[in-house]
Amino acid sequence: MNDPRQSTLMSDAETPSPLPYTDTKPVGHADFYFATNATFRFIQRNHGEEALKKYWRDIGTSYYRPVALQWAEQGMHGVADYWRAFFQAEPGAEVEVIESGDEVRLEVKHCPAIHHLRDHGRAIVPNFCQHCFYVNEAIAEPAGLTVRNCGGNGTCTQRFIKRTADAAPQNLEDIATAS
């Protein structure tokens, strides 16, 4: 695959956006969550859970590579900036981004995807919330960071911390089944 562009686009005439890909609309179209959920279901049904995890890792290392480069260059401040801009563009998201010197913590109070899928009676892929761990971990690793998630199914905590040898691995049982 080609490398996605790595330059930072401008969200307006003056301010560069922390998001690598920008649109003319300020907020995305929530029905696209239907397609994301359906994509996970299609890959898992046809090729199994490991293929779905590979998809999540691959999209993190390839499509989101500009984000990893930004985090590597800007450190925790870049991580926090990215997530603030990200959730500002997701319809219905309520997320607090808490930045400290050695950690960025996302307190997701209202996950826009889970709630939109649920509000429209869509069958949510049970391991939907694991995608946040696998995708974000694939983005974080080349930036020298790692991710630990807890909760899910509408509310969760996601911690972005320095990658160290003694960090306990993510326990997937800490990530809730979605419904």
Place this chain on the structure above:
Amino acid sequence: MIGCYDFCGHYEWTFEWLRTQGGHDLVRAYWDEAIHQDSQLHASKLIEAKGIEGMKEYWGPTLADEGAVYERTVTDDVFRIDMHECPSKGFLLRNGLNQYTDYCDHCMGWIGPLMQKAGFVINHEHNHCGQCWWEMRRAADATPPSQPGKLAGKGDVRLRPDWKSPHTDHYARATDPDDKTTV
């Protein structure tokens, strides 16, 4: 998290990922099973139940929410869209994203099987630059596609000076994403 703001970017990336995993057949199956039958089941239900009226109900709000610049022409026999600024392809062009061979094929990939099931056929052409036109007619209706400007008037996308640049892909009475010819 995979968000909806840049959906068209990772959607297009996913086509190429699927192609590398399982070839063209897997991409076709994805458009039909995941998009037509799962993601867009609300569109399927509307159009199968109400035909052209269902197309109006589906594409009206959807294209508005996506930020499309388009013209719609509807009679009792045909549902026509002239897309002047496709929000989806426009996003890819502005962001320099071009992983898959022809992103525009995805529309026929999911709308084609939907229309076949609902009893319609499609005349369609896209120019890979964010412009396209569609005419949906009942499968039993042998009326050929309209000539430029005859049905949609000045809103006909084929009247744009940049329409033919650089080339177009054309579908005639089709419901299959592979039934295209390049003009």
